[in-house]
Amino acid sequence: MALRNALMAALLDGEASGYDLAKGFDASVANYWTATPQQLYRELDRMEDEGLVAARVVEQERRPNKRLFSLTAAGRAALHAYTAEPPARPTAIRDELLVKVRCLDDGDSAAVRAAIAERVALATDKLARYERLRTRLLAGRTEEDFLAGADRVGPYLTLLRGMAFERENLHWGELALDVLDRRAAR
Amino acid sequence: MALRNALMAALLDGEASGYDLAKGFDASVANYWTATPQQLYRELDRMEDEGLVAARVVEQERRPNKRLFSLTAAGRAALHAYTAEPPARPTAIRDELLVKVRCLDDGDSAAVRAAIAERVALATDKLARYERLRTRLLAGRTEEDFLAGADRVGPYLTLLRGMAFERENLHWGELALDVLDRRAAR
DNA sequence: AGCACTTATTCAACTTGTTGAGTATGAAGA
DNA sequence: TCTTCATACTCAACAAGTTGAATAAGTGCT
Structure with missing residues (x-):
């Protein structure tokens, strides 16, 4: 239930595909969260089921189709609520x-x-x-x-x-x- | 298979109980690894089965008995081999x-x-x-x-x-x- | 006397995270 | 032409990590 907050935080910058997020995780969110692509796809699907994000399929001619995810109003509200939660667990480092x-x-x-x-x-x-x-x-x-x-x-x-x-x-x-x-x- | 390396690293300082490690994780190893007590007990049991650590029970009068774990020769060898492994995955931070x-x-x-x-x-x-x-x-x-x-x-x-x-x-x-x-x- | 806290551990159920493989297409370089 | 890389995912199996409760005895505080 924590990865989803990181994902929603990343989606504040605008819609993105699972692939974008998986790659871009290294550039934007990577410095405080890590996840494998599989994890992202799975979590995005769940979040879609729960209405936190909405996907739209973009058909591409010379590349596979992709699903672009964006935050829904419910997602935005959930994220806002999350920021108001009491400080949860402290930093986990594994090095x-x-x-x-x-x-x-x-x-x-x-x-x-x-x-x-x-x-x-x-x-x-x-x-x-x-x-x-x-x-x-x-x-x-x-x-x-x-x-x-x-x-x-x-x-x-x-x-x-x-x-x-x-x-x-x-x-x-x-x-x-x-x-x-x-x-x-x- | 990674927590055990952190545990063995901690045991280089001498024998310790699961409880010691769980508490002390905060003072010694905590700055690069985190784990819950349950995780430690479970992992220590497995490591004992595999001969990496040895436990001896210390009977205490006014406290519950405890099991003190120490590194075996096999454990020491495994740790040495681990340090020689190619650099594995980079730092994972979750904040x-x-x-x-x-x-x-x-x-x-x-x-x-x-x-x-x-x-x-x-x-x-x-x-x-x-x-x-x-x-x-x-x-x-x-x-x-x-x-x-x-x-x-x-x-x-x-x-x-x-x-x-x-x-x-x-x-x-x-x-x-x-x-x-x-x-x-x- | 009663309650909370510390020591010391175990069990079970659950959620997350990891690994490896597979699919399909196009573009770029040897 | 042939291989490799990039895009864009999906599925299945497994390993690791988290949560909550339970047990059991002593110590310290009010």
């Missing part, structure tokens, strides 16, 4: 890399080092993508102007959180690599 | 607060504001707890000395990541509150 780092001293430290390096590379990419998204959202305004005057600041605020997260991944990863290298050279 | 913030402009902004404020308070607490843990781990050494010379740096490195995460929660939350207040006063 395999940190599990590995935790047992680095009793494990294969070269492999863990490589995994950290990969994380650093991924964080760099993701940060760059988020930076482009940010530029697009700002559309020439300064951050200050935007935050003071824009119609909607929610998506920008969540983007900032995602950027901070990736920046930390980067910083921390570089520190960790440095520590491991120093210890290896010892 | 209801960010979902709410995302739809803040179409929702109950006062309630969302309150939820952010609560998050800020929680982050402050958690950061203080992590800071105490850090002091304990350092045991008088400077961070530099510790990282260069300690037997095990894994737990310290993961702690640093957790601290960075909570600091970001704090910073971001304060910024978000400020933005909302300015907009409300507009």
Whole structure:
């Protein structure tokens, strides 16, 4: 019952197909929710049954048909009600890399080092993508102007959180690599 | 098959009961893995069946008996093998607060504001707890000395990541509150 | 005396999330 | 031409995670 809120939040930006959402989850909502495509399709079908979203089929000539989903009035109301609910469970994080780092001293430290390096590379990419998204959202305004005057600041605020997260991944990863290298050279 | 790795990582610190782990998950492993007590008990039982951990029953006079689990040689080997595996799936985050913030402009902004404020308070607490843990781990050494010379740096490195995460929660939350207040006063 | 809280765990039912495969079409590059 | 990639889904099976209740004994507070 929680994935649906993330989906409805994504649909506030306008109608989208399951496929759009599955792909785009990485760019827009990804920094605080993850889901596989199968999960999205299943949940969207259920939400349609319950009247939270409406689908319209778009026939395409040179591609498979697609179903575009949009929020219904009931969906909008449900989302509004959701924002008013008392703060539910706190952040859930599951990070395999940190599990590995935790047992680095009793494990294969070269492999863990490589995994950290990969994380650093991924964080760099993701940060760059988020930076482009940010530029697009700002559309020439300064951050200050935007935050003071824009119609909607929610998506920008969540983007900032995602950027901070990736920046930390980067910083921390570089520190960790440095520590491991120093210890290896010892 | 992933929770068990987190559990084994926690058992590297020494034997623990399911109850210890369930509680302590918040202090040690919590910053990168979460699980309910039921999940831990079930998984520990399975791991015992598979010989990854061994349990010994400790009879207690004024409390219920408890089963203390420790890593077996097979468990240690499995954990080592796990650290050598290619980097699996990336971080999964699920944060209801960010979902709410995302739809803040179409929702109950006062309630969302309150939820952010609560998050800020929680982050402050958690950061203080992590800071105490850090002091304990350092045991008088400077961070530099510790990282260069300690037997095990894994737990310290993961702690640093957790601290960075909570600091970001704090910073971001304060910024978000400020933005909302300015907009409300507009 | 009564109530809530902590320790320590178990059982059952349920909801979510993951994995793998399969279908169909067109476009782009070797 | 042949393979690979992108679009756009569906189905089935399974693994993981959540929720709620129950048990049992002691401790601390009013």
